[in-house]
Amino acid sequence: MDVPLTAAHEAADTPVISRPRNPTLKDVARLAGVSVATASKALNGRDNVHPETRQRVVDIANRISFTPNTLAQSLIAGQTGTVGLLTHDLEGRFSIPILMGAEDAFGSGKMSVFLCDARGDAIREQYHLQALLGRRVDGLIVVGSRTEPRPSLGALPVPVVYAYAPSDDPQDCSLVPDNVSAGRLAVEHLVATGRTRIAHIGGDPGYDAAVSRDEGIRAALHAAGLPLVGGDTLFGNWSEQWGRAAAQRLLDQEPGLDALICGSDQIARGALDTLHERGIAVPEQVAIASFDNWEILVTGARPQLTSIDMSFETLGRIAAERLTRAIEGQRTHGVELLPCRLTVRGSTVLGA
Amino acid sequence: MDVPLTAAHEAADTPVISRPRNPTLKDVARLAGVSVATASKALNGRDNVHPETRQRVVDIANRISFTPNTLAQSLIAGQTGTVGLLTHDLEGRFSIPILMGAEDAFGSGKMSVFLCDARGDAIREQYHLQALLGRRVDGLIVVGSRTEPRPSLGALPVPVVYAYAPSDDPQDCSLVPDNVSAGRLAVEHLVATGRTRIAHIGGDPGYDAAVSRDEGIRAALHAAGLPLVGGDTLFGNWSEQWGRAAAQRLLDQEPGLDALICGSDQIARGALDTLHERGIAVPEQVAIASFDNWEILVTGARPQLTSIDMSFETLGRIAAERLTRAIEGQRTHGVELLPCRLTVRGSTVLGA
DNA sequence: CTGAAAGCGCTTACAG
DNA sequence: CTGAAAGCGCTTACAG
Numbered sequence: 001m002d003v004p005l006t007a008a009h010e011a012a013d014t015p016v017i018s019r020p021r022n023p024t025l026k027d028v029a030r031l032a033g034v035s036v037a038t039a040s041k042a043l044n045g046r047d048n049v050h051p052e053t054r055q056r057v058v059d060i061a062n063r064i065s066f067t068p069n070t071l072a073q074s075l076i077a078g079q080t081g082t083v084g085l086l087t088h089d090l091e092g093r094f095s096i097p098i099l100m101g102a103e104d105a106f107g108s109g110k111m112s113v114f115l116c117d118a119r120g121d122a123i124r125e126q127y128h129l130q131a132l133l134g135r136r137v138d139g140l141i142v143v144g145s146r147t148e149p150r151p152s153l154g155a156l157p158v159p160v161v162y163a164y165a166p167s168d169d170p171q172d173c174s175l176v177p178d179n180v181s182a183g184r185l186a187v188e189h190l191v192a193t194g195r196t197r198i199a200h201i202g203g204d205p206g207y208d209a210a211v212s213r214d215e216g217i218r219a220a221l222h223a224a225g226l227p228l229v230g231g232d233t234l235f236g237n238w239s240e241q242w243g244r245a246a247a248q249r250l251l252d253q254e255p256g257l258d259a260l261i262c263g264s265d266q267i268a269r270g271a272l273d274t275l276h277e278r279g280i281a282v283p284e285q286v287a288i289a290s291f292d293n294w295e296i297l298v299t300g301a302r303p304q305l306t307s308i309d310m311s312f313e314t315l316g317r318i319a320a321e322r323l324t325r326a327i328e329g330q331r332t333h334g335v336e337l338l339p340c341r342l343t344v345r346g347s348t349v350l351g352a
Numbered sequence: 353m354d355v356p357l358t359a360a361h362e363a364a365d366t367p368v369i370s371r372p373r374n375p376t377l378k379d380v381a382r383l384a385g386v387s388v389a390t391a392s393k394a395l396n397g398r399d400n401v402h403p404e405t406r407q408r409v410v411d412i413a414n415r416i417s418f419t420p421n422t423l424a425q426s427l428i429a430g431q432t433g434t435v436g437l438l439t440h441d442l443e444g445r446f447s448i449p450i451l452m453g454a455e456d457a458f459g460s461g462k463m464s465v466f467l468c469d470a471r472g473d474a475i476r477e478q479y480h481l482q483a484l485l486g487r488r489v490d491g492l493i494v495v496g497s498r499t500e501p502r503p504s505l506g507a508l509p510v511p512v513v514y515a516y517a518p519s520d521d522p523q524d525c526s527l528v529p530d531n532v533s534a535g536r537l538a539v540e541h542l543v544a545t546g547r548t549r550i551a552h553i554g555g556d557p558g559y560d561a562a563v564s565r566d567e568g569i570r571a572a573l574h575a576a577g578l579p580l581v582g583g584d585t586l587f588g589n590w591s592e593q594w595g596r597a598a599a600q601r602l603l604d605q606e607p608g609l610d611a612l613i614c615g616s617d618q619i620a621r622g623a624l625d626t627l628h629e630r631g632i633a634v635p636e637q638v639a640i641a642s643f644d645n646w647e648i649l650v651t652g653a654r655p656q657l658t659s660i661d662m663s664f665e666t667l668g669r670i671a672a673e674r675l676t677r678a679i680e681g682q683r684t685h686g687v688e689l690l691p692c693r694l695t696v697r698g699s700t701v702l703g704a
Numbered sequence: 705c706t707g708a709a710a711g712c713g714c715t716t717a718c719a720g
Numbered sequence: 721c722t723g724a725a726a727g728c729g730c731t732t733a734c735a736g
Contacts, residue, residue: 040716096443428730
């Protein structure tokens with residue numbers, strides 16, 4: 001490091017220097033010798049300002065680093081150019097990509113997105129909601145941590161888009177990844193790569209995501225005229241431990257299986273461990289596909305895992321689009337299901 | 353799901369309903385039959401308001417769901433009660449816990465923290481900085497993605513605390529996890545649990561974190577009168593792949609080692625794989641300790657990994673404290689090193 | 705105890 | 721082309 005790593009010390013000897021206040025338009029006007037009205041017009045590119053005057057004002061503004069006080073502008077405009085992203089995602093795994101997608105959709109220079117974390121807690125949600133509303137955000141994106149419906153925030157003075165977890169009020173606008181079609185996607189990929197003896201290790205059956213994925217898997221197998229190997233889906237939880245245990249049971253009962261769909265990447269990591277222990281080659285003997293496409297888990301595996309991405313960035317992008325339209329007065333309502341994306345890697349296709 | 357999962361449809365038939373504007377203090381005053389001045393005082397608990405008048409105003413305000421426009425209040429107060437958390441953390445792994453710690457320290461009811469993601473990009477950082485400054489945040493916490501010094505944002509109209517990545521200007525206030533002492537911690541734990549043949553698989557040597565951890569490890573081994581097994585630390589990158597490869601090399605060369613310190617949890621996961629493959633019992637024959645304590649990696653491992661937590665929540669909490677003091681005029685400067693926390697699990701202590 | 709006035713920092717008709 | 725005035729929604733001395 002280039003910086004001396006001294007213990008921090010307070011500048012006790014330094015008197016408290018009153019921080020210089022931000023320069024105001026009045027300061028600019030005074031220094032440029034014009035009225036604040038003219039200064040405002042000059043800075044905002046309005047017509048009917050003499051070029052020389054404008055230049056003078058702009059120069060002064062730059063010289064004193066004038067930054068217009070957005071609060072005052074918002075007060076007048078009745079809009080703040082701000083959107084709140086209220087999330088319940090404790091890990092940031094959903095909210096950061098959703099935030100990115102939303103920012104990209106809003107485009108720079110226009111809308112700013114600010115993230116607040118309510119930590120799955122209704123009290124905190126209410127608190128942040130008030131803070132955001134009091135600061136007059138133009139709209140809200142509410143991100144849940146599960147795909148089951150959550151209580152609607154009700155009628156609010158600004159539009160709301162629910163992402164990942166839909167609102168329980170069909171009048172609200174909700175965006176949810178389509179887990180059923182995600183399940184279908186997994187099967188179709190395995191079938192397309194020649195697998196016929198496919199089993200499913202499910203996640204926590206208390207989650208809609210686990211059940212919906214299973215539903216899609218069964219539907220696609222049925223459509224392909226293939227059985228679900230093992231008969232019933234084994235449900236458990238989302239852990240590697242469960243993946244290991246379930247894979248052991250399955251392999252004991254169904255030695256002929258040639259593909260495993262795992263309810264999450266964590267489960268797939270566990271299952272992979274079991275296959276390695278038994279000396280079963282992946283993907284040559286058994287292929288593995290899973291859901292979530294969680295970078296850290298998927299790329300560290302050997303072989304890397306084929307996984308179905310929930311497309312959080314797209315979710316964020318579309319949420320921003322819906323919100324923009326709603327702010328403009330064009331509301332959308334109902335639950336919109338968003339397609340997921342298959343990401344092929346070595347666990348299903350040799351050398352991929 | 354209880355909600356009908358229809359494709360979203362636009363309310364094309366519904367006319368664009370102009371959203372009712374937020375009620376203002378003027379509305380409250382009018383309905384209560386008082387002046388806005390009195391309404392303001394009544395609502396803000398000021399003295400010299402007749403109890404009956406106050407009650408009437410409060411009732412009206414509640415009835416029409418009056419929420420004071422914070423923009424106007426902030427304009428007057430010159431403070432917004434808002435802090436910006438400007439992060440470069442692409443995964444949210446640092447920023448979410450830091451955000452939580454900061455929120456906890458600020459306490460509810462006072463300061464709100466809004467997170468913006470600059471994605472490691474100086475242009476975006478500048479953009480968000482302007483957005484935040486324009487909205488007159490009272491202070492900033494800037495979170496980097498690496499522990500090497502980063503360019504200072506320079507003199508800003510509000511105080512800044514740099515977290516995780518320190519500023520290169522010693523006049524700024526920076527908070528960084530103490531990776532040297534983290535390395536020491538790992539060794540001391542292993543020594544305390546009876547290990548004497550300790551090796552280190554380092555992360556990416558281009559990272560200060562990798563080098564500092566190594567430094568602490570060497571210092572502590574030296575202090576304990578023990579050698580670093582393998583002679584030189586093997587540096588590579590942060591991946592599981594590297595952990596597997598390095599562990600293979602180490603075991604070939606140093607069959608007598610009884611403990612492995614891995615530069616990250618990912619590396620540890622890889623090393624663990626190699627130990628399993630060779631039938632080496634963990635922790636009975638070889639113990640493994642690592643850094644980061646990344647939940648998903650650490651608890652999924654078998655056995656679970658002893659790891660050193662960078663204490664992001666504490667980092668956030670202290671950043672908030674420093675920022676609060678700075679906002680009050682008591683600035684702190686220099687780089688402050690924050691202790692990390694050992695979390696013991698089964699990879700070093702049987703049955704832990 | 706109550707209210708008219710001034711003002712926070714800005715913008716926008718409206719006169720000149 | 722320029723500036724005085726009114727106003728966004730609120731608060732705070734200051735008269736009454």
